[in-house]
Amino acid sequence: MLVEGFKTSAVAAGIKPGGVLDLALIYSEPAASAAAVFTQNTFIAAPLVVSKRHLAETGDRVRAILVNSGNANAATGKAGIQAARACVDALAVYLGCPANEILVSSTGVIGRPLAADAIKASIPKLVSALHPGNIEMLARGIMTTDTVPKIATAEIGRARIAGVAKGAGMIHPDMATMLSFIMTDAVVPNGDLQQSLQYAVERSFNSISVDGDTSTNDMVVVLANGASGIRPASGEFRDKLLEVCIQLATAIVRDGEGASKFVELIIEGAPSEKAAHTIGRAIARSPLVKTAIYGADPNWGRIVGAIGNSGIPLKSDRVDIYISGVPISAATLEQARQKLSQKEVQIRVVLDSGSASARVWTCDLTEGYIRINADYTT
Amino acid sequence: MLVEGFKTSAVAAGIKPGGVLDLALIYSEPAASAAAVFTQNTFIAAPLVVSKRHLAETGDRVRAILVNSGNANAATGKAGIQAARACVDALAVYLGCPANEILVSSTGVIGRPLAADAIKASIPKLVSALHPGNIEMLARGIMTTDTVPKIATAEIGRARIAGVAKGAGMIHPDMATMLSFIMTDAVVPNGDLQQSLQYAVERSFNSISVDGDTSTNDMVVVLANGASGIRPASGEFRDKLLEVCIQLATAIVRDGEGASKFVELIIEGAPSEKAAHTIGRAIARSPLVKTAIYGADPNWGRIVGAIGNSGIPLKSDRVDIYISGVPISAATLEQARQKLSQKEVQIRVVLDSGSASARVWTCDLTEGYIRINADYTT
Numbered sequence: 001m002l003v004e005g006f007k008t009s010a011v012a013a014g015i016k017p018g019g020v021l022d023l024a025l026i027y028s029e030p031a032a033s034a035a036a037v038f039t040q041n042t043f044i045a046a047p048l049v050v051s052k053r054h055l056a057e058t059g060d061r062v063r064a065i066l067v068n069s070g071n072a073n074a075a076t077g078k079a080g081i082q083a084a085r086a087c088v089d090a091l092a093v094y095l096g097c098p099a100n101e102i103l104v105s106s107t108g109v110i111g112r113p114l115a116a117d118a119i120k121a122s123i124p125k126l127v128s129a130l131h132p133g134n135i136e137m138l139a140r141g142i143m144t145t146d147t148v149p150k151i152a153t154a155e156i157g158r159a160r161i162a163g164v165a166k167g168a169g170m171i172h173p174d175m176a177t178m179l180s181f182i183m184t185d186a187v188v189p190n191g192d193l194q195q196s197l198q199y200a201v202e203r204s205f206n207s208i209s210v211d212g213d214t215s216t217n218d219m220v221v222v223l224a225n226g227a228s229g230i231r232p233a234s235g236e237f238r239d240k241l242l243e244v245c246i247q248l249a250t251a252i253v254r255d256g257e258g259a260s261k262f263v264e265l266i267i268e269g270a271p272s273e274k275a276a277h278t279i280g281r282a283i284a285r286s287p288l289v290k291t292a293i294y295g296a297d298p299n300w301g302r303i304v305g306a307i308g309n310s311g312i313p314l315k316s317d318r319v320d321i322y323i324s325g326v327p328i329s330a331a332t333l334e335q336a337r338q339k340l341s342q343k344e345v346q347i348r349v350v351l352d353s354g355s356a357s358a359r360v361w362t363c364d365l366t367e368g369y370i371r372i373n374a375d376y377t378t
Numbered sequence: 379m380l381v382e383g384f385k386t387s388a389v390a391a392g393i394k395p396g397g398v399l400d401l402a403l404i405y406s407e408p409a410a411s412a413a414a415v416f417t418q419n420t421f422i423a424a425p426l427v428v429s430k431r432h433l434a435e436t437g438d439r440v441r442a443i444l445v446n447s448g449n450a451n452a453a454t455g456k457a458g459i460q461a462a463r464a465c466v467d468a469l470a471v472y473l474g475c476p477a478n479e480i481l482v483s484s485t486g487v488i489g490r491p492l493a494a495d496a497i498k499a500s501i502p503k504l505v506s507a508l509h510p511g512n513i514e515m516l517a518r519g520i521m522t523t524d525t526v527p528k529i530a531t532a533e534i535g536r537a538r539i540a541g542v543a544k545g546a547g548m549i550h551p552d553m554a555t556m557l558s559f560i561m562t563d564a565v566v567p568n569g570d571l572q573q574s575l576q577y578a579v580e581r582s583f584n585s586i587s588v589d590g591d592t593s594t595n596d597m598v599v600v601l602a603n604g605a606s607g608i609r610p611a612s613g614e615f616r617d618k619l620l621e622v623c624i625q626l627a628t629a630i631v632r633d634g635e636g637a638s639k640f641v642e643l644i645i646e647g648a649p650s651e652k653a654a655h656t657i658g659r660a661i662a663r664s665p666l667v668k669t670a671i672y673g674a675d676p677n678w679g680r681i682v683g684a685i686g687n688s689g690i691p692l693k694s695d696r697v698d699i700y701i702s703g704v705p706i707s708a709a710t711l712e713q714a715r716q717k718l719s720q721k722e723v724q725i726r727v728v729l730d731s732g733s734a735s736a737r738v739w740t741c742d743l744t745e746g747y748i749r750i751n752a753d754y755t756t
Contacts, residue, residue, distance in 0.1 A: 110679025111679045297752065297753075300488075301489045365748060369669075
């Protein structure tokens with residue numbers, strides 16, 4: 001699917017060994033409006049410092065996003081910021097746009113100098129490879145421990161939204177970065193764009209990164225270049241953007257490190273949507289719950305324990321739990337165990353403290369997660 | 379070691395299968411002053427509801443503590459409270475003391491009815507087995523997935539402190555309970571006792587339970603019966619109590635489910651002791667850090683990421699990290715890797731944002747943890 005006015009590319013710049021794609025580019029002609037959500041981590045990686053400044057300088061006008069994998073350019077001090085700038089400056093010359101209309105993003109190992117020279121040397125190839133049809137190369141170029149590229153699309157009449165994401169971490173994103181870049185050719189006023197993105201991120205990417213943890217490099221950006229000439233109703237754009245974000249976020253969970261099961265948590269009867277969300281995340285981050293799901297063990301006491309750990313005050317201690325539709329009781333444990341042994345599990349928690357609800361997605365915790373993370377390179 | 383005036387016992391009441399010890403008793407003659415710290419979990423198990431009420435009724439006067447393993451008597455509603463009361467009432471008859479001078483504590487699976495009849499039937503045997511010399515039977519009687527009994531002692535002149543603990547959970551205590559019972563024959567005024575316990579728990583048990591998570595049943599109790607006639611200086615008692623609590627807390631970490639390494643985290647240069655503690659816990663609960671330690675991988679970027687996730691604002695982003703004395707840099711990675719391959723690891727994090735410090739203890743995250751918790755019974 002083509003999103004009008006956007007081109008993407010990816011090349012192997014040698015940041016990662018083995019000649020795999022590790023440098024990607026998104027380019028919009030005409031310049032796009034941008035909205036972005038950045039990490040909440042106290043330590044912010046160099047590319048985010050540079051990108052935030054550029055958005056402030058241009059009033060959220062963006063022409064391109066340069067992304068590398070294999071090196072996070074985090075905890076690299078002033079040299080890291082200089083390296084990020086050098087790459088952007090070199091790209092600006094080739095694209096013929098001001099440097100501050102370029103955002104930059106990195107993912108990979110923390111604390112190593114970025115190979116700016118290798119990146120600069122690859123820019124001519126990267127720019128000449130730009131093409132409207134190769135979003136999959138973009139998705140592949142930003143992968144780290146991901147096993148599959150993650151792409152999602154939606155249509156609003158003749159206007160389109162297409163996004164990519166990376167992130168395969170389970171408890172928190174690996175190494176520890178979750179990135180997503182979303183393009184649309186719809187006409188979206190700047191304020192609407194930021195509001196829609198925040199609404200969508202809260203209910204998608206922020207409903208999976210199970211620990212409340214964020215990396216030094218997390219970044220979600222949406223670019224709207226208006227090239228289709230279509231101006232959707234504000235609510236319609238927001239809902240389609242959410243749809244794309246949920247597709248990408250759940251794709252990250254499905255690709256969770258070592259995960260063998262995909263789990264949807266539905267929390268109902270909560271005092272507020274925020275409370276429901278917090279309770280869902282408390283369950284989703286509990287290693288005891290996640291290992292029980294792995295073992296297909298309907299150990300609902302662990303779910304109750306996790307709810308109690310969420311810190312949310314509940315006016316009633318009544319909790320009804322359904323595993324893929326089976327209400328949990330002493331009589332149904334065997335049935336629940338069968339449901340838990342499937343690849344897709346839904347856990348519905350019905351509280352008696354209000355009428356708000358939320359959805360959170362997670363995966364199980366397996367030996368595979370340990371192996372991947374005990375062996376990740378330094 | 380004998381703590382004057384205290385007797386303990388444990389029997390197999392049939393709560394757990396296989397005839398293992400699952401019912402334990404602590405008895406003090408004369409009646410003791412008590413201080414207690416209970417779980418912060420929203421859901422509070424029945425035995426804690428009963429014990430809290432008893433402490434309030436008697437003004438912290440305690441004659442005995444009845445503890446069972448194998449069943450947490452949690453999420454059991456009014457029937458659970460009635461069951462706990464029935465056990466206490468039966469014990470009170472045999473001990474010849476008011477029922478509200480007895481505390482009750484349970485650990486094990488959540489959400490199953492407590493076998494009160496089996497417990498009541500075992501009380502005569504339990505009381506007649508009381509003996510001043512068998513603290514190890516007490517320690518064994520409260521074990522669940524623990525692989526070793528946990529006992530610690532200290533002396534203050536002729537006065538003594540002796541404590542037991544259970545808890546083998548790693549990320550948060552298993553199933554998910556951490557219990558500790560501490561006896562002293564020192565003369566300690568009631569206010570001092572509670573203050574000393576809170577001081578000690580903060581720096582010991584609350585510095586290990588890695589997730590900030592608490593179970594429905596967590597409970598630490600200290601009983602002071604004054605039988606030695608020795609009244610230590612207030613600071614001296616507090617320090618010795620802390621010593622005992624640290625011994626017990628670190629024993630829990632060493633027995634962490636599936637753990638292969640014991641890790642001491644020292645956080646220095648923090649804006650406050652509380653901030654140092656919060657940062658230490660953020661590192662200790664990071665599965666990425668814990669799997670890196672398991673893999674002997676000096677992946678300090680993960681430590682930096684975890685510090686940033688703690689939510690503590692730092693005035694400088696300077697962080698120096700030492701692995702068992704080796705300052706981490708590109709030149710020392712091999713040396714650090716060797717230190718990380720040992721069974722005992724110390725990670726010292728030196729921040730540049732103040733002069734406060736804290737210690738936190740944790741263990742690595744291994745496939746063994748997954749196996750134990752995926753297979754735990756329901």
